[in-house]
Amino acid sequence: MQNASNFKLVFTLLGALVLLFLIAPLAGLILHSSATELSETLRDSEVNQSIALTLWTSMLATGLFALLAVPLAYLLARYSFWGKQLVLGIIDLPVVIPHSAAGIALLTVISRQGMLGKAGGLVGLEFPGTRAGIVMAMAFVSLPFLINAARDAFEAVPERLEKAALNLGASPVKVFFSISLPLAWRGIVSGLIMMFARGMSEFGAVVIVAYHPMITPVMIFERFGAFGLSYARPVAIVFIAVCLVFFIALRILSNTRRRAEG
Amino acid sequence: MLKVENLHIDLGNFSLRDICFEVQPGEYFMLLGASGAGKSVVLESLAGLVHPRQGSISLNGTDITRLPIQKRKVGLVFQDFALFPHLSVEENILYRLKLRKKSRKEQAETLNRLACELNIEHLLKRSTTTLSGGEKQRVALARTLTLEPDVLLLDEPLASVDVSLKGELRSLLRRLNQKGQTIVHVTHDYEEAIALAHRIGIIEQGRIIQSGTPHEVFTQPKNRFVANFGGVKNFYPVRLEAHPDKETTRACITDTLSVQLMTHLKARKGFVLIGQKNILLATGPQELDTVNQFRGVIKEVIPARFGYEVVVDAGIVFYVSVTSEAVKTRGYTEGQTVWVAFNASSVKFIPG
Incomplete structure (x- = not known):
């Protein structure tokens, strides 16, 4: 009994240290900023526009790429095919490579000389230094979160339910929309939230692809480089607060839906 | 169809x-x-x-x-x-x-x-x-x-x-x-x-x-x-040996163990089937009209839906259904020497 109690105590202490490590920088950020600084930052139109741009582009990246990522996740969950492991590896690539390198790689294909850049040029769409470029950079680094979450969610849907629907005369498309998607929805929503959050906080890839228009992580970096810590700190606090509010709100929304369904 | x-x-x-x-x-x-x-x-x-x-x-x-x-x-x-x-x-x-x-x-x-x-x-x-x-x-x-x-x-x-x-x-x-x-x-x-x-x-x-x-x-x-x-456990492949002077036929299950049965079928090989409920269990040899009597040792006494199933090793394994009362009064336990007996008419032959 004594051993069990000591074990729990040691683990609690170790856990507390990790939590302290996570909380300390955020607490330091708040403690070192004055209310006046924060109030001025909140009234700063450049900051507000930048936050709006960050939220909007991340939302767009999540929404647009979800249309491509969810079908891919379904294929990966349901079918075995030659080269599947390679595909899975490619999907995880953006998570493991430095994001600045990801930005360079992306710039290679979306610049005017690149394959995507040329295709975009045909319809009057340019990527480097534009909102479209930011969307591409955010999507590139955050897609693995959605694809992997959606794949796990589809894998958790028993295949027998889909077979039962087919047996009742449903077409594969109908089965996907009436059975697989609703049952995997919670996992997919979780993936969408993670993708949105990851896209919103992206710096490395975006700064290479589009320094301007300036998303908030780039603005924080710029103000830190040009004016120092005290000038960048209030922007960071406001942006972290916005991120948290969105993250918590989306989580609550998805949990409310889960309870309503349950 | x-x-x-x-x-x-x-x-x-x-x-x-x-x-x-x-x-x-x-x-x-x-x-x-x-x-x-x-x-x-x-x-x-x-x-x-x-x-x-x-x-x-x-x-x-x-x-x-x-x-x-x-x-x-x-x-x-x-x-x-x-x-x-x-x-x-x-x-x-x-x-x-x-x-x-x-x-x-x-x-x-x-x-x-x-x-x-x-x-x-x-x-x-x-x-x-x-x-x-x-x-x-x-x-x-x-x-x-x-x-x-x-x-x-x-x-x-x-x-x-x-x-x-x-x-x-x-x-x-x-x-x-x-x-x-x-x-x-x-x-x-x-x-x-x-x-x-x-x-x-x-x-x-x-x-x-x-x-x-x-x-x-x-x-x-x-x-x-x-x-x-089909719930039939006493089912054995056999070789038949007819006795011209007897009513019954001998079905050899092993080289040393055979059972007597009544059949008009002329087949030489097949299977015999004995219903669990048609086998009598006793603690000693019985003076019965049954032509099939074997001495064996109880291997298991298993509670069944009705009474017990007693597994007896007599050179071949017999499964016998007995009432709870019989188990109680006779005190059947594993390792006990018992006798199994059944009529020739209880043995069913299936050619195969």
């Missing part, structure tokens, strides 16, 4: 070989086999969920072997029911009718008819996740019946139902069949087969090894596996 011919299916290390059977319209056909014998795979191939490597399946004269799942008029009730957990009972039942864009009136009529027939009117608004095994079974049946299938496939439909509900569900299945519904049912329970089936097929290691009416199969089992499935 459902006709399955020379079906071969490969699934990883498992394969079904040369599966052949026919099911007449309105017939109740049951595939009986142990777990892993391949009986569910047969059903899934009929439903189109797995594809055969070879062979054909035809339904009412049309070859459906390669037809997509949704185009066969074959309804499958899965062993785990496969009810859609995000839909209510009513929505589950109406799933096909909504797919087919049936009118609200038609949907309501079908729903009421099936709910009444299957006695699930009170469950319609419930979530499927809150139902008991028996309730889920009825809902799954109702949902599949909206398909108006030419053949209803049932995968172990009574396996996850309480004993108390089994009788009720058997009556329901019997009623459905009596209304003309053709049914193919797979199970591991021979009692289900006796209670429901017109004809049965015994499947072992991917092959149908015997088929016929339950009476034919269980009274004339082709081998020990079939005999065991």
